[in-house]
Amino acid sequence: MTERDDSNPENQSPEEPSACGLPSNANIDAPGSVSRSDEEWKQALTPDQYRVLRQQGTEPPFSNSFWNNKSEGVYNCAGCGTPLFSSETKFDSGTGWPSFFDAVDLEHVGTTVDSSHGMSRTEAHCKTCGGHLGHVFPDGPKPTGLRYCINSASLAFTEESPQ
Template sequence: MKTFCTVLAASIAAITTLIMANNEPNSPVSPDQPVTDAEACALPSHADTSALDAFKKSDSEWRKILTADQFRVMRQHGTEPSFRNAYWNNKDKGLYLCAGCQAPLFASGEKYNSGTGWPSFWDTIAPENVGRTIDKSYGMTRVEVHCNRCGGHLGHVFEDGPRPTNLRYCINSASLEFVPKADIEERDLSFPMVLTRSPFLETGIMMDKMTPQSSR
């Protein structure tokens, strides 16, 4: 009963976070100068997320874990080319994990074609897994998003997405690891942070098997 109440409370908190996001000062904001959706996604990020890096590793350690492209995007806040990346047009069902620490970030049921050439999602699996930081580079105000576990740069989030959230998470494929639906149960998908089930998660891709653990 205690576990059930804990999960229920976390789920309610996740839903409340989604509803209140537009009223928070860190919610996605429009650019200060007019740019297209693709242009806003294409610009690198200069948001400082180093203080949020709870999964501490040195640059030399990250270079052993990540490919050169992944390191440039995730640790140096770079941006990969549009339409020339692994997942922009991926239609397979499954989960998208952080390429740096395998924290669950997005599900295929929340992915849509935004026309920008980058993987786009209208929601996260759990709000606490994706952090936000205001990015004021290039004469505009954007909201940079990163993995809340390792601090790896993911992309940006905008307020021009589809219902029910009206959000567009514009994410670099290099920041993601895709796990097909058929392989989910074979993976050890457990994390030291509490994972709530997204209220809009695609039927058939359940998060119940992911349980917290003290270390990884």
């Protein structure tokens, strides 16, 4: 079976990279309860997790664990296990990164201004361990109008059946 789809309307425009695709250089101030040395983090995390969480890196869109995950459950911090996002607030943003319109608890997800790359973006991080998660943009759906654009590498998913 051959499938032609050269008229695929989902073609991404390479000239318009999503701002999620750029690494961050934010000054994260998260005096949380989990604190480790850089060497300890390197031991505890996979290279991808370390690069995103501790070095504010990013991962490629559409080629990460959770962008298209539709299972019910909770997304915890891959660094410290703190619950950060729920499948109930996950939506398809079309960006290729897992996107949420709200956090489980704003006590768990902190934000700070990231002015790297000549842009002013809102960086998001885990308040417990200071791990970088992604960015927050003001173009999300109702009711919050926010889009948390999060790297899969910073998340650990726990599947839960609906109540």
